Amino acid sequence: MVRLSRSVLFLTALLTTSWQVNAKLAEHVPGEVLVKFKAGGLKSFQISKLNNEIKSLYQVASQTNLYKVSCDQKSTVEGMIERLQQDPRVQYAEPNFIYRVNPVTHTDLKGLLAPYIKEKNNTLYTPTDPKFGELWGLRNTGRNEPGGRAPGAIGADIDALRAWEITKGARSVKIAVIDTGIDYRHPDLKDQIWTNQAEADGEAGVDDDGNGYVDDIHGYDFANKDGDPIDGHSHGTHCAGTIGATHNNNEGVAGVMADVTLVAVKFLTDAGSGSTEDAIAAIDYATKVGVDLMSNSWGGGGFSQALKESIERASAAGIIFTAAAGNSGTNNDQSPHYPSNYQVANVVSVAAHTAQDDLASFSCFGRTTVHIAAPGHQILSSTKDGGYSVYSGTSMATPHVSGALGLLLAKEGRLPHTEMRERLMATSIPVGSYRGRTINGGRLNAYNLLTNTRPERNEPKPGDWKRVDLAEAFASEHPYGNDQNLSRTFRQSGAKFMRLVVKKYELEKNYDYLQVSNGQNRSVDKVTGTGEGYTTDYVEGDSLIATFKSDRSVTKWGFEVYQLEWQ
16 A cells, blocks of 8 residues: 555554544545345345435445445434444444545656666576666565665565576466556556456447446446446556566567466545445456456455455455555554454455665564565556556555466465465564564565475474563553653563563553563564553563653553563
């Protein structure tokens, strides 16, 4: 997803009363509610008390028991949901959340890039596309980041050239780009676009293949409810180019996959926004046409049970679902981001890293919720109307992962979701700057993924932790004061790894925090907000430093650390 303001934070919305907190924060369509009825519930649904409030019931996609309710202007979404959930025939009701792609600062590079000069002694296959030399995410020379002011880290890329010695992809691999559409006439993409031959050869205005969608020749536009998913924004075309821009055609860039079939599934408008209702329809459509992978560079809203169920249907059909982790620079473990935070077996959450091999400052992260990092800063790719631009965001990282998984699908076919996701993480390159930021502390490596090469990791073994009670708890006053600065150093003789167990914490979120650092004062974890029974990330060595800091304003209960774990 493209870079968002740090102030835009999205919290979990539950299906009980706690969803209401989120609904007030997360953007949603005014006057619209999504309702799922229990089996047979719609037929006997009585709306006598709500008769003056409900204007219409509209079926969402092909799900016979999921409907969009349009409310009277006098009714609030919160009030309508509360009343609907009181009906025993209703399984759940929730807001119709809005997801969006915000404008991102970018550079139009059409005709501005210096021609690529092939490196000496390079015996690996290298695309001849004129702008390939600017694609640092595919091959990082340390000096080829577009507009880069600092030298890059040589080799901090997805290792594409070595991966291409194994496979360059296959047209049989079908990937849905669920986004703002695709410029399917773009010279770098036109040969990679899916064609629904029955519709292409059929009569205009007729559902020739009987799939419920008229004239869906290259996909479908759920934002405008028609069969033309042309991209009027550029975001979807940019993502598509990273996945599968044609190689060696004397045009612009090259994708992670030289051979692939891209399905344009548009649910975000040309202004960059879309609703839960349309997102569900888009995912169900991609499932129906039989894609192998869905690439999702969008986010927003709160927890939606209806959206989660559509992703579960894709999972049941064997389809991988890559998703951008978000661009608010926050911890997804504590402030969930959707759809990347859905706990479904096929979801792969992607953070963004820079050419300098650091996590991008805007990228969301999560020690337990974000699976992998991939190139997502200053990424050159295709845009609408045959153009090329540089964008930054976890939106740009996600298609790198989609393309790499597409290469794996071309080589080995579909694998069980858990196996594919575990392999993706285990074959990543471990880098200190990503540890504690992603589940496996690594960045994408396509060659390792294809060969199942697993780099050695200096990591603790999950079952070997020894836990000891502290002789004296490390705790704040309750409540703590302003401008606090408390610190304690913990030592455990013979320890290779150490971490703390926080019994309880209640701190002003994003302002007051408990920080865990190693013996050299390098931070590995920051605890803020509210929770209990939290185990921090680990430090290497026999020394751990815990520091608590508060600012000058709001004070809360505080924190209490009472146990230490080591091995």
